[in-house]
Amino acid sequence: MALAKYFGRAATAASQVLNGFDAKDFEGLLNDLVIGIAFDQQACSTEGRASLDLLIRLVARFYPTICLLPAGEEARKLVKSLSSLARSINEGITIARRGSSVLSHCLVVGSTNPEVSCPKFFLGSDGWIAKFSAERPVGTGSSDNTLGAGAAACIAASNLFRQIFREQISGATVDKAVMFSLFDYAPGSHANPPLADTVVLDDLFLLGLGAIGNGAVWALSRVPRLQGQLEVVDGELVDQGNLQRYVLALERDVGQSKVRLARRYLNAQHDLLVEGHSVRWQTLPAVRSMQHVAIALDTAGDRIAVQGTLPLWTINSWTQRGDLGVSHHGFEGEMACLACLYLPNGAVPDEDQVIAEALGLEDQKMDIVRPMLHNGAPISVELLREIARRLTVPVEPLLPFVGQPLRNFYRGAICGGVVFELTAASKPVRVEVPMAFQSAMAGIMLAGEIVKRAAGNAPDWTTAKLNLLRKMPSDVVTELRKKDRLARCICQDADYLNVYRAKYEAQDGGDFAKRSSF
Incomplete structure (x- = not known):
């Protein structure tokens, strides 16, 4: 054992x-x-x-x-x-x-x-x-x-x-x-229509193949009669810490690209064209032409940036302290776009501040942490020794991270639990690490929304969320979310709206309003 x-x-x-x-x-x-x-x-x-x-x-x-x-x-x-x-x-x-x-x-x-x-x-x-x-x-x-x-x-x-x-x-x-x-999330609902004879994905981009993305791929690989085209995008490799909640990943998959892992399961869909992109989504040549996007990304900043590329519609998924869920977004109309949901309220610590504090390098944020995060410089033995000294842990377990970017060290040693174990849990971790069943559930819900959307079933809600650490299904909540009440969002900016309309009206020859409706 x-x-x-x-x-x-x-x-x-x-x-x-x-x-x-x-x-x-x-x-x-x-x-x-x-x-x-x-x-x-x-x-x-x-x-x-x-x-x-x-x-x-x-x-x-x-x-x-x-x-x-x-x-x-x-x-x-x-x-x-x-x-x-x-x-x-x-x-x-x-x-x-x-x-x-x-x-x-x-x-x-x-x-x-x-x-x-x-x-x-x-x-x-x-x-x-x-x-x-x-x-x-x-x-x-x-x-x-x-x-x-x-x-x-x-x-x-x-x-x-x-x-x-x-x-x-x-x-x-x-x-x-x-x-x-999962068809409508309504309390007491028995909604259970049969799946369509064919489920056709219209050049859908799935951004992010982390824990939620793994859950989504697990579910999509089992959808019968799946056709069309799916683009899966993630620039990272599977590391050992990922196995805690990546339901697709096996021990032998450590070091393999997340895209390759996803494609191994999606190969069961013989009528679905799967294109893999082992790059950060921002570097995709097609990033500005993405129309249909399913999102399983980690940060609010990434989600806001995706909305800035002006897709026709997005389906978003998340896990966070207190709930997990999915949401649907267009860009025009009264309902919230994706960016509306993630605009900060009040001061939010930036990434370099969070990482500097976690590594005990608060006084080196500007001189060391920020530059290394920006240019991807490899971490040295000397810097590891200094971090170990400040965190009062032995340096030997950290040495495998020598030569890796600082962000990778943070994810592996702090988020991945190495320092947590070395300090016998006395040093709390600020980053949220969901349980495997939470991430998998969010991914399955994302896959369900993709399937429903492909069949033309647009929801009458913006967000659907639940808490798997509380009683079900009374805590399942669907909500209509209006645009940002302070009118701060790009979907309330005339220039962005004009570009969005021009992008799709030129393609659809006047049928744009019908295609973008929710």
């Missing part, structure tokens, strides 16, 4: 949502758990296999011991592939045999109700609808729509986390029952 190599990143994420976090207690608790995953023949459907796949991808990243509990011959045939997947995510994971360990908790897919004495969490789906119960089986559908199945896995993983750490999460309880439609 072993925690994953990237456990520090998982601990960093957990420390931001758990009260009274203690690194040793946290590690000890996880090592004492045995998470069962039970499933039957019904769970061998397309929807059931999707739930099982994502459950393994979520659970194996965090819990060091799992136990697979198949019921029936068809279910037993899945054990080998599910075990192999778990080991590819954490090579040290223990796959316990039934009866060899006492289960602490059990996740159940399908209609089975295993005779175990631990708390059980039942999950299932029916097309667009995700189901969950803490009391009884909810069954698994037989459709080829796996969006609800993916969401159900995220909801179950969140309830498992809430149950285990219930004394350290303020106001958190386990859901008794959830029936949640």
